[in-house]
Amino acid sequence: MRTAICERLGVEFPLFAFSHCRDVVAAVTNAGGFGVLGAIAYTPEQLDTELTWIDEQVGGRPYGVDVLVPGKVDASALDGGARLAESIPERHRDFVTHLLSKYGVSGPAPVARASADELGRRVTAAGATGLVEVALKHPIGLIASALGPPPPEMVAGARAAGVPVAALVGTVEHARRQVAAGADLIVAQGTEAGGHTGEISTMVLVPQVVDAVAPVPVLAAGGIASGRQMAAAMALGAQGVWCGSVWLTTEEAETAPAVKRKLLAASSLDTVRSRSRTGKPARQLRSAWTEEWDAGQESPGPLGMPLQMLVAETAMQRIGQAAERGEPGAVELANYFVGQVVGQLDRVRPAREVVYEMVSEFGDAVERLARLSR
Numbered sequence: 001m002r003t004a005i006c007e008r009l010g011v012e013f014p015l016f017a018f019s020h021c022r023d024v025v026a027a028v029t030n031a032g033g034f035g036v037l038g039a040i041a042y043t044p045e046q047l048d049t050e051l052t053w054i055d056e057q058v059g060g061r062p063y064g065v066d067v068l069v070p071g072k073v074d075a076s077a078l079d080g081g082a083r084l085a086e087s088i089p090e091r092h093r094d095f096v097t098h099l100l101s102k103y104g105v106s107g108p109a110p111v112a113r114a115s116a117d118e119l120g121r122r123v124t125a126a127g128a129t130g131l132v133e134v135a136l137k138h139p140i141g142l143i144a145s146a147l148g149p150p151p152p153e154m155v156a157g158a159r160a161a162g163v164p165v166a167a168l169v170g171t172v173e174h175a176r177r178q179v180a181a182g183a184d185l186i187v188a189q190g191t192e193a194g195g196h197t198g199e200i201s202t203m204v205l206v207p208q209v210v211d212a213v214a215p216v217p218v219l220a221a222g223g224i225a226s227g228r229q230m231a232a233a234m235a236l237g238a239q240g241v242w243c244g245s246v247w248l249t250t251e252e253a254e255t256a257p258a259v260k261r262k263l264l265a266a267s268s269l270d271t272v273r274s275r276s277r278t279g280k281p282a283r284q285l286r287s288a289w290t291e292e293w294d295a296g297q298e299s300p301g302p303l304g305m306p307l308q309m310l311v312a313e314t315a316m317q318r319i320g321q322a323a324e325r326g327e328p329g330a331v332e333l334a335n336y337f338v339g340q341v342v343g344q345l346d347r348v349r350p351a352r353e354v355v356y357e358m359v360s361e362f363g364d365a366v367e368r369l370a371r372l373s374r
């Protein structure tokens with residue numbers, strides 16, 4: 001299954017693993033796939049530490065880094081050095097307090113991992129610059145951006161370092177725009193994907209994007225967690241697949257145990273596209289959190305990005321800690337980004353095993369199809 005992108009990136013299987021966990025990135029890369037570390041949660045210093053660790057694990061095999069650079073954010077919140085946290089309206093603060101009390105979530109006020117200003121700025125082009133600079137000092141094989149075109153500084157830096165740029169898209173128009181902005185590789189991500197996602201399914205989106213941006217290579221994302229799904233994506237014209245949800249229930253993933261249990265028990269009906277965690281539509285596990293924000297009578301409605309991220313991140317830390325203590329209300333509220341493939345995830349496996357099973361099932365599926373056409 002060597003495609004042109006395998007040659008270009010020097011990877012054995014065109015199976016890309018998006019993960020926020022360095023252990024998953026290293027395990028997939030060492031198994032012959034291509035791990036991509038999501039950098040959003042890190043400061044530049046922390047990212048440097050994570051990438052140094054990965055470099056030590058992967059013995060020169062290629063891996064990548066992904067940053068979020070939204071085309072549109074609630075810029076007013078970032079202007080004039082205003083403290084981001086102070087821009088959260090009273091109604092929204094009160095609603096969170098009300099939710100935590102309604103669901104009996106105990107514990108001290110959460111300590112934000114990043115200061116409010118840091119978090120807000122990290123999801124802007126300016127904020128991502130520090131992460132990109134750090135990433136390009138490591139021997140990475142790809143740098144990816146999501147939620148908007150890669151900024152010119154990112155493209156220029158990557159070009160100078162000889163690193164290809166990938167961009168995630170949910171429509172044909174976005175794909176054309178990203179290529180015009182300098183993307184070397186497009187990840188066409190369907191609505192069934194976990195995380196920020198559009199409205200078009202992978203089956204419909206991928207062939208349209210492949211045709212629109214040819215000869216630029218396209219990876220398919222969204223709804224791919226098995227070899228059969230991988231074969232289908234390649235049949236649509238993709239040169240490889242980019243998976244996120246399937247790694248959340250692997251041994252290496254740092255997914256909180258209470259959330260991991262919910263993921264393993266969930267069906268494909270248990271996800272929802274909601275603005276309640278980040279301010280932009282993102283597919284996640286349906287929980288009391290999404291229900292209360294999206295349909296609750298007292299809900300003030302989610303804020304934009306990045307303010308809603310801040311509201312949700314601080315509350316979710318407290319909810320997560322309470323869920324680990326087994327508090328039932330916190331377990332009801334707890335959720336995480338995940339796609340519709342969650343219904344296929346029913347056991348914990350090493351990431352390496354996921355790679356080998358997908359590759360083996362891909363081979364079987366292709367042979368079965370080949371027999372059909374004889």
Ligand SMILES: Cc1cc2nc3c(=O)[nH]c(=O)nc-3n(C[C@H](O)[C@H](O)[C@H](O)COP(=O)(O)O)c2cc1C
Binds near residue numbers: 018068168192196244
């Ligand atoms: C927990 C989680 C977090 C994600 N965060 C990001 C992110 O920060 N940046 C990004 O480009 N994509 C992110 N994504 C989307 C993935 O890169 C990928 O496109 C998606 O998971 C593919 O669909 P799948 O979930 O059906 O495998 C995230 C996905 C998940 C499941």
